[in-house]
Amino acid sequence: MNMSLLKKITRNQMFIPVMALLLLAVVNLVVDPGFFKVTLGTNNAGNPVLSGYLITILDYGSELAILALGMTLVTAASGGQDISVGATIAIAGSAMLRILCGSNSHPDALQAPIIVAFLVACLVGMLCGAFNGALVSVFKIQPMIATLILFTAGRSIAAWINNNELPIVPDPKFAYFGSFIPGIPIPTTVFIVLICVIIMALVLKFTNLGLYTQAVGINEKSSRLNGINPTFIKFLAFVILGLCVAVAALIKVSRLSTINYSVIAKDIEMDAILAVALGGNSLSGGKFNIWASVLGAYVIQFLTTTLYKFNVQSDALAAYKAVVVILLVFFSAPKVRESLSGLGKKIAVMKARKGESK
Amino acid sequence: MNKTKLKGGFFNRVSDTNLLMTITIVIFLMMYIGAIVFQGSGFKKPQMFFNILNANAALIITAVGMSIVMITGGIDISVGGVVALVSMCCAVYLDKANGNIFVSILIAIGIGLAFGIVQGFLVAYVDIQPFIVSLAGMFFARGMTTIVNTAPFNVQNKSFVKLKSTRITVPKMGSYNKKGLYIPAYVEIGVLVALAIVVILFLVLRYTKLGRAFYAVGGNKQSALMLGVNVKRTKFLSHVICGLMAGIGGYVYFLHVGSGAASHASGMEMNAIASSIIGGTMLSGGVGNIAGTLFGVLSLSTIQNIVSSAGLDQAWWTGITIAAMLCIFLLIQSIVIRQRKRALKR
Numbered sequence: 044m045n046m047s048l049l050k051k052i053t054r055n056q057m058f059i060p061v062m063a064l065l066l067l068a069v070v071n072l073v074v075d076p077g078f079f080k081v082t083l084g085t086n087n088a089g090n091p092v093l094s095g096y097l098i099t100i101l102d103y104g105s106e107l108a109i110l111a112l113g114m115t116l117v118t119a120a121s122g123g124q125d126i127s128v129g130a131t132i133a134i135a136g137s138a139m140l141r142i143l144c145g146s147n148s149h150p151d152a153l154q155a156p157i158i159v160a161f162l163v164a165c166l167v168g169m170l171c172g173a174f175n176g177a178l179v180s181v182f183k184i185q186p187m188i189a190t191l192i193l194f195t196a197g198r199s200i201a202a203w204i205n206n207n208e209l210p211i212v213p214d215p216k217f218a219y220f221g222s223f224i225p226g227i228p229i230p231t232t233v234f235i236v237l238i239c240v241i242i243m244a245l246v247l248k249f250t251n252l253g254l255y256t257q258a259v260g261i262n263e264k265s266s267r268l269n270g271i272n273p274t275f276i277k278f279l280a281f282v283i284l285g286l287c288v289a290v291a292a293l294i295k296v297s298r299l300s301t302i303n304y305s306v307i308a309k310d311i312e313m314d315a316i317l318a319v320a321l322g323g324n325s326l327s328g329g330k331f332n333i334w335a336s337v338l339g340a341y342v343i344q345f346l347t348t349t350l351y352k353f354n355v356q357s358d359a360l361a362a363y364k365a366v367v368v369i370l371l372v373f374f375s376a377p378k379v380r381e382s383l384s385g386l387g388k389k390i391a392v393m394k395a396r397k398g399e400s401k
Numbered sequence: 402m403n404k405t406k407l408k409g410g411f412f413n414r415v416s417d418t419n420l421l422m423t424i425t426i427v428i429f430l431m432m433y434i435g436a437i438v439f440q441g442s443g444f445k446k447p448q449m450f451f452n453i454l455n456a457n458a459a460l461i462i463t464a465v466g467m468s469i470v471m472i473t474g475g476i477d478i479s480v481g482g483v484v485a486l487v488s489m490c491c492a493v494y495l496d497k498a499n500g501n502i503f504v505s506i507l508i509a510i511g512i513g514l515a516f517g518i519v520q521g522f523l524v525a526y527v528d529i530q531p532f533i534v535s536l537a538g539m540f541f542a543r544g545m546t547t548i549v550n551t552a553p554f555n556v557q558n559k560s561f562v563k564l565k566s567t568r569i570t571v572p573k574m575g576s577y578n579k580k581g582l583y584i585p586a587y588v589e590i591g592v593l594v595a596l597a598i599v600v601i602l603f604l605v606l607r608y609t610k611l612g613r614a615f616y617a618v619g620g621n622k623q624s625a626l627m628l629g630v631n632v633k634r635t636k637f638l639s640h641v642i643c644g645l646m647a648g649i650g651g652y653v654y655f656l657h658v659g660s661g662a663a664s665h666a667s668g669m670e671m672n673a674i675a676s677s678i679i680g681g682t683m684l685s686g687g688v689g690n691i692a693g694t695l696f697g698v699l700s701l702s703t704i705q706n707i708v709s710s711a712g713l714d715q716a717w718w719t720g721i722t723i724a725a726m727l728c729i730f731l732l733i734q735s736i737v738i739r740q741r742k743r744a745l746k747r
Contacts, residue, residue, distance in 0.1 A: 124532070178728075182735040185684040187476070187532075189731065191675060192724045199720030207717070313536055326530045358551065358663060362544020365537040369523070372537070378528045 056323040059375045060338040063321065067345045071096075075352070083228060090225040096348055098230065104344030105232035106291040106308070109239050110315040111336040113284030115324060116252075119260045120280040121179055122328030123186025124316045128288050130197020131171040132308040135292035137201035139164040140302055143217065144210035153214045165289040171197075172285020173278070180277035194312075202304045212300045221298030232294055239290060243333065253333075256280060260328035314343055321371060420741075421681025421734060422693035428730075429700040436707050443710050446576045448586045453702045458591035459484065459654035459666075461698045462598055464673040464680075466646025468694045469602065471677055473639040474619040474686025475524060475531035479516060480647040481669035482542030485662075487512050487651025489546045492661025495558040502560055506652060513648015514641065516542065521640030525633045531640075539670065546663045553662030565659050569593065591653035598649070602642075603691040615639055619686025675723070676701050679730045700726070 052058060071078040081095035110128055117125050142163050145154035171193055178189035212218075224231055247253040258266040259273045267273055295308055320326055321342055322335030343364075350363050373379055436444040443449050454461075463480045470477045490512060491505045516538055523534045556562070568587035578584055606612035614635045617625040626632050654666060674684075680697030682689030701723065708722050 178731070182732060183739070184731050184735055188674070188678055188684050191671060191678075192728045192731070194671060195675070195727065196721045196724030199717030199724075202717045203721070313540075316532070317536065320530070320533050326532060356547065356551070358547035359544050361540035362548060365539075365541035365544060368533070368537045368540070372529050372533055373523070373527065376527050376529050 056332045056335050057338065059323050059371065060321055060335055060342050063342045063371060064338065064345060067342070067349055071349055071352075078352075086223065090223060091228045092223050093228045093230075096352065100341060100344050100348050101233050102230040103348070104341045105230075105236045106294050106311065107314055107318055107340040107344060108236050108337045109287050109291050109294075110284075110311065111318040111322070111340040112239060112243050112333060113280075113287035114315045114319050115322070115331050115333045115336040116256055116280040117186065117284050118316075118319050118324060118326060119328055119331035120256045120277045121186045122260060122326075123179070124312075124319075124326065125175060125190045125281065125284055126187055126312045126316075127171070127175060127190040127193035127197055128284070128291075128315055129308040129311045130194050130201070131168060131285065131288045132292045132295055132311065133198050133201035133302070133304055134171060134193075134204070135164040135168040135289045136296040136302050136307060137204040137304065138167040139292060139296055140210045140212065141204050143212050148205070148208040148210040149213075150210075151213055153212070153217075157214075157217055161289070161293055164292055165286055168285040168287075168289030168292065169282050170285070172281040172283070172288070175285075176278040176281030179281065180274040198304050201302075205302075207304075209301055209303065212296075218297055218300050221294050221296075235290065235294060239287070240337065247333070252276075252279070257330055261330070315340070317368060318343055321368075323375060418681060418688050418690050418693075420737065421683075421688070422690045422696070424733060424737070425680050425693055425696045425700065425730075429696050429703065432700065432703055432707070436703065440707065440710055443706075446586075447571070448576065448584075449706070451571065451586055451588050451592075453699065453706060454592045454595075455589045455657065457698050457702045458589065458595040459650045459657060460669065460672055460676065460702075461595040461695060462646050462650035462653055463669060464676040464694050464698050465599055465602055465691055466643035466650070467670075467673040468677045468680070468682045468689050468691060469606070469615060469646075470531070470639050470643045471674075471682045471684055472606075472619045472686060472689040473615050473636055474622070475636065475639060476674070476684065477520065477531065477535045477538075477640065477643045477647075478670045478674075479520065479535040479538030479542055480643070480650070480673055481666045481671075482539040482546070483513060483516050483644070483647040484651040484654050484666040484669055485546045485664075486542040486549070487648055488655035488658070488665050489549050489661040489663065491652065491655050492554065492556050493550050495561050496554065496556045496661075499558065502564060505561075509652035509655070510645065510648045513644045513646070513651065515644070516647065517641040517644015520644065521637040524640055525637035543663070546665075550661060551663065553660060553664070555660045562659070564590070565656055589657060591656050594649065594653055598646070599691055599695050606691055611635070611638065616687055619688075621687070672701065675727055678734075679727065681734070683734070 068079075078096055081093055081097055083091060084094055086092045114125065114128070117123075139160045142155045142160040143153055143157070144150050147154075175186070175190050175193060178184045178192070179186050182189075219225075220231055220235070222231065223229075255266070255271050255276050258269065258271055259276045263273045266276075291308070291311075296302055316326070318339035319336045321339030322332060322337075324331045324336060346364060346367055347360065350360055351357075355363060374383075433444070433450075463484065467477060467480060487509045490508055494500045494505050494508060495502070520531075520534050520538050523529050524531045567590055569590065569592075570585040570587050576584060576586070606615065614625070614630045617628060617630050618632050618635045618639075622632055625635075651666075655661070658665065676697035677689065677694050678684070678697070679700055680690065680693030680695070682694060704722055704726055705719055708718050
C-alpha cells in the first residue's frame with residue numbers, strides 16, 4: 044500500500060519538475076537562508092514594488108512560461124519542436140514598435156494605441172505560426188526543419204520591418220507590461236502569465252483541443268479514422284504558439300521599450316523546448332501535461348537566478364545549465380529509472396532474505 | 402514490391418536519395434552559371450569558387466558529420482559549440498602555452514571525440530532524445546569556451562601562422578589582374594582535408610557494412626534489428642563520427658580564422674543542418690547522401706556570395722535569401738516525395 048503510493052508519486056509527470064524545484068530551493072536555503080526573503084521597497088518612480096529572488100524568478104520566468112504553453116501543444120501534436128520562437132518574437136516585437144512609433148523612430152508621442160499595436164503583433168505572430176503550421180501539416184515537413192526557415196530569416200525580417208532602426212517608445216505606460224503598474228507591488232508579468240494560464244485552462248477544459256492534440260500526437264492515422272482532422276489540429280497548435288509568441292514579445296519589448304534585433308529573445312527557443320522536456324513531456328509527441336511544462340519553465344529560471352547569485356558570468360551560465368540538464372534528463376530517462384527501481388527491489392529482496400535467515 | 406511497376410522514366414527509377422541529390426546539383430549548377438552570366442566578373446574567375454571552398458571547408462566537414470547522424474534518424478546541434486570550443490582551446494594552447502601544432506591537432510580531435518562519445522552513449526544506450534542531449538552539449542561547449550577564455554584574440558604562434566598561410570596552388574586555374582600579372586589560384590589546407598573526408602565517408606556509407614547499417618537504422622529501426630543490425634552501436638557510432646567531424650571541422654575553422662573567440666561559429670549547427678537538407682538528407686532518417694551535402698554547402702554559400710555581390714549588402718538580405726532558398730528546397734522535396742509515394746501506390 045505504502046509502496047504503491049510512493050510509486051504513484053514518482054511515476055507522476057509532475058514529479059521531476061517539482062523535485063527539481065525543491066532541490067534548488069533547498070540548495071539555496073542552505074547556502075543563503077535569506078533567499079526567499081521578499082521585501083517591499085520603492086522603485087525610482089517612488090512606487091511600491093516587491094523585490095527579492097523569488098520575485099525575480101516569477102518575473103523573468105514569465106516569457107518562458109508563456110512560450111512553454113504553446114510549445115507543449117506543438118510538441119504534443121506534431122512530435123517536433125518550433126525553433127523559430129526567438130526569431131518570431133523579434134518579428135512580432137518589431138511590428139509592435141513599428142505601429143507604436145510609426146515611420147519616425149524617435150517620436151514624441153505614441154502613433155497608435157498600445158492595444159492596436161498588440162493586436163497587430165498577435166496577428167503577425169499568428170501569421171508566422173500559420174506559416175510554420177502550413178509547412179508542417181500540409182507539406183509534411185519535419186517541424187524542426189520547417190521552422191528553421193523562420194529561424195534563419197526571422198531576425199532579418201524584424202530588422203527589415205523597422206528599416207534597421209531602433210525605435211524607442213516614448214510613453215512610460217508601455218513599460219508597465221514588463222515592470223510594475225504604479226500602486227501594484229507585484230510585477231505585471233505575473234498577471235499576464237496568470238491570464239494566459241487561465242485562458243489555456245479554460246480552453247483545455249471546455250474544448251476537445253487537449254484530447255484531439257494527444258490523439259494526433261499518439262497516432263495520426265488512427266485519429267484520422269476517428270474523425271479528427273490531424274492537419275487542422277497541427278496547424279492550430281502552431282497558430283496558438285504564434286499567439287503565445289506575440290504575448291512574450293510584448294513583455295520582452297516592454298522591458299526595454301526598444302528592441303535589439305540580433306539579441307532579443309536569443310536562444311529562448313532552446314529554453315522553451317527544455318521547459319517542455321523538463322516537464323516530463325515526450326519530445327516525440329503524444330501525451331502531454333501543460334502545467335508540468337510551465338513548472339519546467341520556472342525551474343529553468345530558478346536555476347538561472349541561482350547561478351547568477353553565485354556570480355557565474357552570463358556567458359559561462361550555459362555550461363552549468365548543461366550539466367544540470369543532463370543530470371535531470373539522465374535520471375528521468377525511463378531506462379535509468381527502471382534500472383534504479385530494479386536496484387531498489389533487489390536491495391529489498393536481499394533484506395527480506397536476511398530477515399528470513401535470522 | 403513488383404519491380405516492373407517501377408520501370409518508367411528516370412524519375413521513378415532512381416532512389417529518393419539520388420533524386421534529391423540530383424535536384425540539388427542541378428539547381429547549384431544553374432545558380433552558378435546564372436551568376437556567371439548575370440553578374441560576370443567575380444564569378445568568372447575560378448578563384449571565386451576556390452574562395453567559397455576556403456571559407457566553407459569547416460562547414461563541409463561538420464555538415465558531413467551532421468548528415469550521418471541525420472541519416473540514422475538523429476540530430477546533433479552541438480557542432481557549432483564544439484567548433485568554437487576547439488578553436489578556443491587550440492588558440493589558448495598554441496598562444497599562451499606556446500605549444501606545438503601536432504599536439505593541438507590531437508586536442509581538437511580529442512575534444513570532438515569526447516563530445517561524440519558522451520552524446521552517443523546518452524542517445525544510444527540511455528535512450529534520451531538526441532535533440533535534448535546535443536542541446537545540453539551545445540550549452541556546455543559554448544559555456545566552456547567562455548570559461549577557457551573570455552576575450553577573443555589572434556594566435557601569434559609562428560609555426561601555426563606558417564601553417565595557416567600555406568596555400569596550395571591549383572595549376573592552370575589562375576587569372577590575370579588588371580596589370581596583367583598572373584595570380585595563381587589557390588586553396589587552403591582545410592579544403593584538401595574536407596575533400597578527403599567527403600570522399601572517405603562517401604565510400605564508407607556506400608560500400609561498408611557500417612555505412613549500410615546507418616541507412617537501415619534510419620529507415621526503420623525495427624526491421625534493422627530484425628536484419629541483425631546492432632541498432633544501439635550504430636547510433637552510438639554515428640554520434641561518435643559526428644563528434645569527430647566537429648573536432649576536425651573545428652581545427653579547420655581555426656586554421657582558417659586563426660583566432661579564438663567565444664562567438665566563433667555561432668549558428669553553424671543550423672547552417673550544417675540546412676546544407677544537409679538542401680543536399681537531400683531527410684531529418685526523418687534513412688535518406689541522404691554525403692556528396693549531396695557537399696553541394697548543399699556549396700549552394701548555400703554561392704547564394705550568399707550572389708547576394709553580397711549583387712549589392713544587396715544590407716545585413717538582412719542574406720538571412721532572408723537563405724531562408725527563401727531553404728523553403729523552396731523543402732517544398733520541392735515534400736512535393737517530390739509525395740508524388741513518388743502516389744506513383745508507387747498505383
